[in-house]
Amino acid sequence: MIESKNLNLYYGQYHALKDISLSMPPKSVTALIGPSGCGKSTFLRTLNRMNDLIPGVRIDGDVLIDGKDIYKDKKMDIDVLRKNVGMVFQKANPFPKSIFENVAYGLRVNGVRDESFIKERVEKSLKQAALWGEVKDVLKKSALALSGGQQQRLCIARALAVEPHVLLMDEPASALDPISTSKIEELIHELKRDFTIAIVTHNMQQAARVSDYTAFFYLGELVELDETKAIFINPKKEQTQNYITGRFG
Amino acid sequence: MTHLEEELKALKKEVTIMFMLVHSQLAKANKALHELDKDLAHEILLTEKRVNAQELSIDRDCENFLALYNPVAVDLRYILAVLKINSNLERTGDIAEGIARFLLESETLFDKKLLEETRITQMFDIAVKMMDDISDAFEQENTALARSIFRQDVFLDEVNRAANKSIATYILANPANSEQALHILSTIRKIERVGDQAKNIAEEIIFYIEAKVLKHSKKNA
Ligand SMILES: Nc1ncnc2c1ncn2[C@@H]1O[C@H](COP(=O)(O)OP(=O)(O)O)[C@@H](O)[C@H]1O
Numbered sequence: 001m002i003e004s005k006n007l008n009l010y011y012g013q014y015h016a017l018k019d020i021s022l023s024m025p026p027k028s029v030t031a032l033i034g035p036s037g038c039g040k041s042t043f044l045r046t047l048n049r050m051n052d053l054i055p056g057v058r059i060d061g062d063v064l065i066d067g068k069d070i071y072k073d074k075k076m077d078i079d080v081l082r083k084n085v086g087m088v089f090q091k092a093n094p095f096p097k098s099i100f101e102n103v104a105y106g107l108r109v110n111g112v113r114d115e116s117f118i119k120e121r122v123e124k125s126l127k128q129a130a131l132w133g134e135v136k137d138v139l140k141k142s143a144l145a146l147s148g149g150q151q152q153r154l155c156i157a158r159a160l161a162v163e164p165h166v167l168l169m170d171e172p173a174s175a176l177d178p179i180s181t182s183k184i185e186e187l188i189h190e191l192k193r194d195f196t197i198a199i200v201t202h203n204m205q206q207a208a209r210v211s212d213y214t215a216f217f218y219l220g221e222l223v224e225l226d227e228t229k230a231i232f233i234n235p236k237k238e239q240t241q242n243y244i245t246g247r248f249g
Numbered sequence: 250m251t252h253l254e255e256e257l258k259a260l261k262k263e264v265t266i267m268f269m270l271v272h273s274q275l276a277k278a279n280k281a282l283h284e285l286d287k288d289l290a291h292e293i294l295l296t297e298k299r300v301n302a303q304e305l306s307i308d309r310d311c312e313n314f315l316a317l318y319n320p321v322a323v324d325l326r327y328i329l330a331v332l333k334i335n336s337n338l339e340r341t342g343d344i345a346e347g348i349a350r351f352l353l354e355s356e357t358l359f360d361k362k363l364l365e366e367t368r369i370t371q372m373f374d375i376a377v378k379m380m381d382d383i384s385d386a387f388e389q390e391n392t393a394l395a396r397s398i399f400r401q402d403v404f405l406d407e408v409n410r411a412a413n414k415s416i417a418t419y420i421l422a423n424p425a426n427s428e429q430a431l432h433i434l435s436t437i438r439k440i441e442r443v444g445d446q447a448k449n450i451a452e453e454i455i456f457y458i459e460a461k462v463l464k465h466s467k468k469n470a
Pocket residue numbers: 011014016034035036037038039040041042043054
């Protein structure tokens with residue numbers, strides 16, 4: 001369960017998130033939609049404290065993940081948080097290493113030394129990311145030789161290798177062709193059996209296809225959050241309707 | 250206006266034409282019944298071909314719109330509603346055609362007393378008005394007018410329910426006219442179905458505008 005309560009975020013003077021309260025049930029997919037600059041990525045980053053790295057950021061309010069307040073809990077270990085809350089970005093960002101080492105990376109950073117354990121985990125993650133069949137014979141090849149869609153699934157495998165509970169995806173398919181996109185969407189569908197997923201997307205059809213819940217953000221505010229079906233068939237707020245039907249502005 | 254809005258506007262115009270065609274069929278059937286005007290009855294059969302072609306063309310437009318625009322929210326509800334309204338109108342056209350075919354087989358003018366006692370005259374006028382109102386409701390996106398259809402339909406139902414008895418009484422008193430009396434009975438049944446189609450259309454209009462599903466609920470009675 002992910003919960004934010006009256007969450008506000010400022011970039012210096014700029015009020016980027018305004019009093020966001022929402023919750024995402026476990027093992028569900030929530031799509032975050034809204035025009036560019038409305039705060040979707042910023043919100044996503046508050047869920048694993050990635051904004052802490054940006055100078056001048058101020059945050060108030062609460063974010064609870066599995067009941068723990070990730071900002072106020074004194075015992076919160078940021079490394080553990082980032083391990084539990086994995087992130088996948090718009091642009092696939094594999095390291096200039098082998099396919100195997102890309103997936104093993106998080107484990108090694110976390111001090112795992114048991115090679116047979118690492119091998120097992122790499123295989124499991126690649127399978128979960130629906131990439132194993134395509135790469136199992138070329139694990140030593142450079143990750144950079146993979147296609148864009150494969151690289152994106154590799155990044156998903158890398159995030160999965162450290163066994164997170166939550167997966168944050170920021171426009172994970174926006175740079176991919178339709179076939180790779182549908183693979184990622186299939187993957188999301190599979191992954192929600194084990195993970196809680198939040199995905200930012202500009203593709204309305206994609207939000208409709210992959211998510212259980214949809215949150216519409218506008219100018220730093222959460223305008224409407226509902227079951228995806230309700231949002232796309234019968235949104236309650238006119239702003240939401242104008243946005244999803246392309247009548248905005 | 251966006252491209253999508255232009256497409257929607259063009260589609261609405263086509264549906265409005267469909268409404269006009271079917272309404273004119275019904276209005277002609279009403280007139281032809283009272284005057285046993287066979288030329289008018291013929292016109293209805295000719296219009297039927299246009300109605301069928303229009304139905305196909307609207308169906309195709311909807312399919313294209315669904316495939317090309319991936320409509321959501323009000324746009325999606327609108328297209329779904331238009332698909333159903335289109336088929337309701339086509340069926341209404343069929344009913345008018347059925348009435349016209351009957352008239353073409355009739356030999357003598359209907360007995361005025363028969364028309365009066367069964368109240369088919371009022372019934373037919375109201376059915377034509379319902380089609381007119383529902384057409385306006387669609388054009389103006391007026392759900393209050395759409396809701397008025399449910400009230401107007403009460404009278405059609407009542408005439409239809411009373412028809413067995415009023416026809417039987419008439420036949421007992423005028424056995425020589427029993428054939429035309431049975432003819433009127435079947436026409437009353439048809440007009441009752443026009444009311445049902447108008448109600449279906451009203452439900453679709455309310456569904457797409459208010460996102461409320463009235464079908465199979467008791468609320469609209
Ligand atoms: N590092 C930053 N420093 C200052 N302002 C930022 C920073 N990142 C984002 N913003 C601003 O915050 C707002 C929300 O940005 P973002 O969360 O990236 O929106 P979205 O993902 O919805 O496109 C934008 O106006 C953006 O310019």
